[in-house]
Amino acid sequence: MSNHEKALDNALRAAAQGYAVAPTTINKTPAIPSPHAKGHNCKGQCGQPGHGVYDATTNTADVRRLFGLAPKAVGYLIACRGRLVGLDIDVKNGVNGYETLAELGRKHGFEIPRITTTVFTPSGGAHVWLTVPEGVTVPNSVGRLGPGLDVRGTGGYLVGPGSTGRAGEYTFHPKTGYTEPQPAPAALLALMLPPPPVVRPQRRVTTAPDAAGRTLTGLVNVVLSSAQGTRNDRLFWAASKAWAHVADGHLAAGDVEAELIGAATQIGLGEAEARRTIASAGRGVHA
Structure with a gap:
């Protein structure tokens, strides 16, 4: 089985479980080029493919169609929609996200659920799948929680297990495999959310x-x-x-x-x- 076929097979399996998917390249980027010129703000309203994470779908026929348009795709993305968020732990360039997460947990009094879907990355890091309450929007962030810790929230995506990147394959935790993603600890969720806006005291009104x-x-x-x-x-x-x-x-x-x-x-x-x-x-x- 080729890497393209393996990615499609795993993407179809994820779609059957209710996760919206789309094909990716060996660089972990969306595999279908945009139909628009640079600077557009279309998120798929035009009806054409090529909108990255906004192409993601759970429909089997549409998944096959997207992969058919991307013959060089060797991976797939899983869109972070609804309640799904991802904690991206990096270990590279002298940064150890596991250490950062452990210190964050000690400081704020939380632990990551032991049994939740975890996907290991080729570089030695991991993607931890978590859920948030219905209606809560978690933004994407890079390093805001600390060195080596990124958050994949609304509008972001995770690399699906079974995908191939330049450094190797993304794989489920060998002991747990796929399991239902567990709720993010309340203290961690609070850190993922942006702080409320600070409204400065109003100045004297000078306009009528x-x-x-x-x-x-x-x-x-x-x-x-x-x-x-x-x-x-x-x-x-x-x-x-x-x-x-x-x-x-x-x-x-x-x-x-x-x-x-x-x-x-x-x-x-x-x-x-x-x-x-x-x-x-x-x-x-x-x-």
């Missing part, structure tokens, strides 16, 4: 209230006029502008949140998603 109201109304209208596929981006843009006015003392934080969340839910975004986007925009302004 009616002018401030018109500014916020204009930003709300930007959100309300968003087309399908641009809603979250335009909400982020409007929130960034609004938080800048909060920092200048021209708008109240509570008004900004209430008005933008209201507009976002009117156009079909979930309240939790809208809150996360608005908070993320606030962190950018206050960074």
